[in-house]
Amino acid sequence: MKFIRNVQLELARFRLRVLVASLVVLVCFGLVVARLVYLQVVRHADLRAQAENNRTAIVPIVPNRGLILDRNGIVLAANYSAYTLEITPSLVPDLAQTIDELALVVEVTPRDRKRFKKLREEGKSFESIPLRSRLTDEEVARFAAQRYRFPGVDIKARLFRNYPYGELASHVIGYIGRINAAEKEKLDESEDAANYRGTEYIGKLGVEQGFEAPLHGVTGVEAMETSAGGRATRRLSSQSSTPGHTIKLSIDIKLQKLIEDMYGERRGALVAIDPKTGEVLAFVSKPTFDPNLFVEGIDHESWQGLNESLDKPLLNRALRGTYPPGSTYKPFMALAALTTGKRSASTLINDPLFFMFGGRRFGSPENERGGIMDMHRAIVESSNVYFYSLANELGVDTMHDFMKPLGFGQITGIDIPGEVRGVLPSTDWKRSYYKRPEQQKWYAGETISLGIGQGYNSFTMLQLAQATAIVANHGIKHTPHLVLATQDTSTQLSVPVARQPPENLGYKPEHLDTIRRAMVGVTQVGTSRRVFAGAGYLSGGKTGTAQAVSLRKNEKYNAARMEERQRDHSLYIAFAPADDPRIALAVIVENAGFGSTSAAPIARRAFDYWLLGQYPNAADLALVSKGEVSAPIGQPLPAADVPWPRGSEPAVAVAAPASTPASASAPASTPR
Numbered sequence: 001m002k003f004i005r006n007v008q009l010e011l012a013r014f015r016l017r018v019l020v021a022s023l024v025v026l027v028c029f030g031l032v033v034a035r036l037v038y039l040q041v042v043r044h045a046d047l048r049a050q051a052e053n054n055r056t057a058i059v060p061i062v063p064n065r066g067l068i069l070d071r072n073g074i075v076l077a078a079n080y081s082a083y084t085l086e087i088t089p090s091l092v093p094d095l096a097q098t099i100d101e102l103a104l105v106v107e108v109t110p111r112d113r114k115r116f117k118k119l120r121e122e123g124k125s126f127e128s129i130p131l132r133s134r135l136t137d138e139e140v141a142r143f144a145a146q147r148y149r150f151p152g153v154d155i156k157a158r159l160f161r162n163y164p165y166g167e168l169a170s171h172v173i174g175y176i177g178r179i180n181a182a183e184k185e186k187l188d189e190s191e192d193a194a195n196y197r198g199t200e201y202i203g204k205l206g207v208e209q210g211f212e213a214p215l216h217g218v219t220g221v222e223a224m225e226t227s228a229g230g231r232a233t234r235r236l237s238s239q240s241s242t243p244g245h246t247i248k249l250s251i252d253i254k255l256q257k258l259i260e261d262m263y264g265e266r267r268g269a270l271v272a273i274d275p276k277t278g279e280v281l282a283f284v285s286k287p288t289f290d291p292n293l294f295v296e297g298i299d300h301e302s303w304q305g306l307n308e309s310l311d312k313p314l315l316n317r318a319l320r321g322t323y324p325p326g327s328t329y330k331p332f333m334a335l336a337a338l339t340t341g342k343r344s345a346s347t348l349i350n351d352p353l354f355f356m357f358g359g360r361r362f363g364s365p366e367n368e369r370g371g372i373m374d375m376h377r378a379i380v381e382s383s384n385v386y387f388y389s390l391a392n393e394l395g396v397d398t399m400h401d402f403m404k405p406l407g408f409g410q411i412t413g414i415d416i417p418g419e420v421r422g423v424l425p426s427t428d429w430k431r432s433y434y435k436r437p438e439q440q441k442w443y444a445g446e447t448i449s450l451g452i453g454q455g456y457n458s459f460t461m462l463q464l465a466q467a468t469a470i471v472a473n474h475g476i477k478h479t480p481h482l483v484l485a486t487q488d489t490s491t492q493l494s495v496p497v498a499r500q501p502p503e504n505l506g507y508k509p510e511h512l513d514t515i516r517r518a519m520v521g522v523t524q525v526g527t528s529r530r531v532f533a534g535a536g537y538l539s540g541g542k543t544g545t546a547q548a549v550s551l552r553k554n555e556k557y558n559a560a561r562m563e564e565r566q567r568d569h570s571l572y573i574a575f576a577p578a579d580d581p582r583i584a585l586a587v588i589v590e591n592a593g594f595g596s597t598s599a600a601p602i603a604r605r606a607f608d609y610w611l612l613g614q615y616p617n618a619a620d621l622a623l624v625s626k627g628e629v630s631a632p633i634g635q636p637l638p639a640a641d642v643p644w645p646r647g648s649e650p651a652v653a654v655a656a657p658a659s660t661p662a663s664a665s666a667p668a669s670t671p672r
Contacts, residue, residue: 060197060198060199060219060220060221060222061198061219061220061221061222061238061239061240061241062159062198062199062219062241063216063217063218063219063220063241063242063243063244064079064159064217064241064243064244064489065079065159065161065176065215065216065217065243065244066214066215066216066217066243066244066245066246066247066486066489067079067246067247068173068207068208068215068246068247068249069246069247069248069249070248070249070251070252070253070256071248071249071250071251071252071279071484072252072253072254073248074253074254074644075164076163076164076165076169076173076249076253077161077162077163077173077208078161078162078164079159079160079161079162080159080160080162081157081158081159081160082133082134082135082157082158082160083133083134083135083140083155083156083157083158084130084131084132084133084134084135084155084156084157084158085102085106085130085131085132085133085135085139085143085153085154085155086128086129086130086131086153086154086155086156087099087116087128087129087131087152087153088128088129088152088153088154089120089129089152090152091151091152092151092152092153093151098150098152098153099113099116099131101149101150102131102143102150102153105139105142105143105146106132106135106139106142106143107132107139108131108132111299111301112131112132113131114299114300114301115296115297115298115299116129116130116131118297118299118300119178119297128154128156130158130296130297133158133160133296134160135155140155143155160295160296161175161176161201161295162292162295163175163290163291163292165253165257165645166290166291166292167288167289167290168253168256168257168260168288169251169253169256169257169260169283169288170206170288170289170290170291171205171206171283171285171288171316171318171319172206172207172249172251172256172283172416172482173206173207173208173291174203174204174205174206174207174208174209174210174291174416175203175204175205175206175208175291175292175294175295176201176202176203176204176208176294176295177201177202177204177294177295177297177298178200178201178297179199179200179201179202183202187202192213194219195216195218195219196216196219197219198219199216199219201295202216203215204294205291205418206316206416207247207249207416207482207483209416209417210415210416210417210483211247211415211483211486214244214245214247214486215244215245215247216244217241217242217243217244217245217489218241218242219241220238220239220240220241220242221238221239222238222239242489242490243489243490244489245486245487245488245489246486246487246489247483247486247487248483248484248485248486248487248494249482249483249484250274250279250280250281250481250482250483250484251280251281251282251283251482252281252282252610254609254639254644255272255281255282255606255609255610256282256283256284257645258605258606258609258615258616259272259282259284259602259606260284260286260288261621261625262601262602262605262606262616262621262624262625263284263286263589263602263625264625264626265287265625266286266589266590266592266598266625266627267286267287267311267317267589267590267591268284268286268317268569268587268588268589268590268592268599269284269285269286269317269318269321269460269461269587269588270282270283270284270318270461270585270586270587270588270602270606271283271284271318271461271462271464271465271480271585271586272465272583272584272585272606272610273465273466273468273469273478273480273583273584273585274469274582274583274584275468275469275470275472275473275478275575275581275582275583275584276473276478276581276582277478278469278478278479278480278481278499278502279480279481279484280414280480280481280482281583281610282585282606283318283319283482284318285315285316285317285318285319285321286317287311287313288313289306289313289314293306310565316418317461317588318460318461318462319414319416319418319419319420319460319462320418320419320420320460321460321461322420322422322423322458322459322460323458323459323460323461323546323569323571323588324453324454324455324457324458324459324546324547324569325453325457325459325464325544325546325571326452326453326454326544326545326546326547326568326569326571326595327382327384327452327453327542327543327544327545327571327595328453328464328542328543328544328571328572328573328586328595329451329452329453329457329544330378330379330382330387330451330452330453330542331379331471331515331518331519331542331573332403332406332408332467332471333387333390333391333394333399333451334375334378334379334387334390334514334515334518335402335471335507335511335512335515336394336398336399336402336403337375337390337393337394338375338508338511338514338515339402339507339508339511340394340398340402342390342393342394342398343375343390343393344375345374345375345376345514346374346375347374347375348372348373348374349372349373349374349378349383349385349386349389350371350372350373350385351364351368351370351371351372351373351378351383351384351385351386352370352385353368353370353385354385355384355385355388355389355448357388357392357444357445357448358444358445360445362384362385362388362448362449363384364383364384364385368381368382368383368384369381370383370385373385373386375514375518376514376517376518376521379515379518379519379521379522379526379542380518380521380522380525380526380527381526381527382522382526382527382542382543384452387451387452388448388449388451388452389451390451391447391448391449391450391451391452392444392447392448392451394451395447396425396426396427396442396446396447396450397426397427397428399447399450399451400424400425400426400429403424404424405477405505406466406467406470406477406505407463407466407467407470407477408422408424408457408459408463408464408467409421409422409423409424409458409459409463410424410463412462412463412466412479412480413479413480413500414462414479414480414481414482415481415482415483415497416482419460419462420460422458422459422460422463423456423457423458423459424457424459425446425450425455425456425457427442429456430442430456453544453546454546454547461586461587461588462480462586464571464573464586465480465573465584465585465586466480468573468574468575468584468585468586469575469581469584470505471512471515471516471519471575472516472540472575472581472584473581473584474507474509474512475504475505475506475507475512476502476503476504476505477502477503477504477505478499478502479499479500481497481499483497484496484497485497516540516578519540519541519542519574519575520538520539520540520578522540522541522542522543523535523538523539523540523541523574524538526543527543527595527596528541528543528572528595528596528600530596530630530631531596531600531601531603531604531630531631532600532604532631533630533631534631534632535604535607535608536608536611536612537576537577537578537607537611537612538576538577538578538579539574539575539576539577539578539607540574540575540576540578541572541573541574541575541600541603542572542573542574542595543571543572543594543595543596543599543600544570544571544572544573544595544599545568545569545570545571545593545594545595546568546569546571546588547568547569548565548566548567548568548569548590548591549562549566564591565590565591566591567591567592567593568591568592568593568594569588569589569590569591569592570588570589570592570593570594570595570597570598570599570627571586571587571588571589571595571599572586572587572595572596572599572600572602572603573585573586573587574600574603574607576607576611577611582610582611583606583607583610583611585603585606587599587602587603589602589627592627593627596630597627597630598627600630601624601627601629601630601631602624604631604632605620605624605632608632608636609639613638613639613640614636614637614638614639615636615637615638615639615642616632616636616637617633617634617635617636617637619633619634620632620633620634620636
């Protein structure tokens, strides 16, 4: 009986185990069925899309960058296609050894290695980084034959930016460069992030930066079917990219080159404006630099040479260089006197060649004649005493309030980034600028030097040129601009860039006539008469000499005893023709002395070119570039007959597709 009970007990246990196992199997089967229903019914659309994405790859098609032209259609920035040898560091086991072995197949210079190292430090390990660019057909063939030896290394067809005239107008045109980490982060957070997929270069300076969006174009896409290994097998669909717009500048590049040549090895800036429209005709900053150095990533030596040079070639002096205006400020001071009613044009001031104020003697140049001055003579002969006393009568805040609408110490709104404001002093400015209470107080003696464009006054040549254009244009103020229009590459439709409406500053015509007549007198009987002798037009102007460094009390300026970079700056403002101005300019030659010796001769020849179509002969040009001549010497040349230099061509220009998918490999003393 005991045996039978044990058998029955074991049988019951067995049946229980079978039941439990059956329930477990049933539950597991139910879970499998539920999972299959969830995957095949609930997530059907989602998983199908994922499978399709695994089968296809979306490749961005980077658009061709737009061209940049001068006002006459001369190409200043273009593109050319070439092959590059590129490495993806994350796919290369031994990077140094790979580069050494590649150097046996194609030429790899030390400069290429240094540039690659710099780009690698700025980029990411999974990005393709160029080691060599502009490979010849022979080099491409040699690498292709040994490609199997170099995993992670590829030949790609890319478009490169080219600036055919090198250093000419480089601060205006700007340059493009590889997108750095900070720029990439900013782009990724912008609304335009999708349009920059696959883009590796953007504008960094000048028009290239200011008009990045229209120059860039619209990125296209290409859907490719891929194998399990990720290789493209066939194209499924394609949406072509839209090339960037062509940008047409107001700059006349021939005038720009003439002015840059006239500077020679000297430093300075010049801005020439059409006073009737605000179009910038020339925008010169010297010295310049070659923007082609930045296109592929500048090497350390070149960057160091530019960045550490005492001449600061990377500084856009026309936009960011600030200087005391010297005596070029006097016509605007005179206009302030007339407008505020502090003085009439006929008010007489005695000029004994010095001005005493607060026990301090404010001097004048020894070559001034002095005597009784009305406003006209004070401007023509550049009387310091007249304007010392005027500044004292006006006061710093009245001068500030009058000069501000003229653009002094203000952002002009020109259409490239990087403009600085400079300093138009006032009592409020001094209180906000200085921290210590004893420094914040405005002293009456500080006002005196402001009247002759010294003291705290510090402006850009762009601001000075704009103010001159306003006076020339009967008080009508235009926003200066460098870009005239954008042109659609596909339709060739040109669209003018919208401008702010001109502003009438409300000066009385008779007051402006008084100032313009005095400025004409400067060129006829005044400080620039020798420079403009024999000119085929009548112009108005004003010379200026601005101190580069402060002198100690009672110290007399002596250029011969000073270091070259401590000598006075040479300035000139002008407009022409006097009766109907078509050009107004402001020019400075750093540390070059009197305005009539270095700055005014540049202005004279710029006017001759623009108004008469005349170009200085070689001998005259050589003397101007050294500040050794006033009026033109010899026979000027017809500007139309002067050959225009051919733009530099890239060393190798290998044909490539017009729009290349970003990841596709290539097939086979004193002011005057």
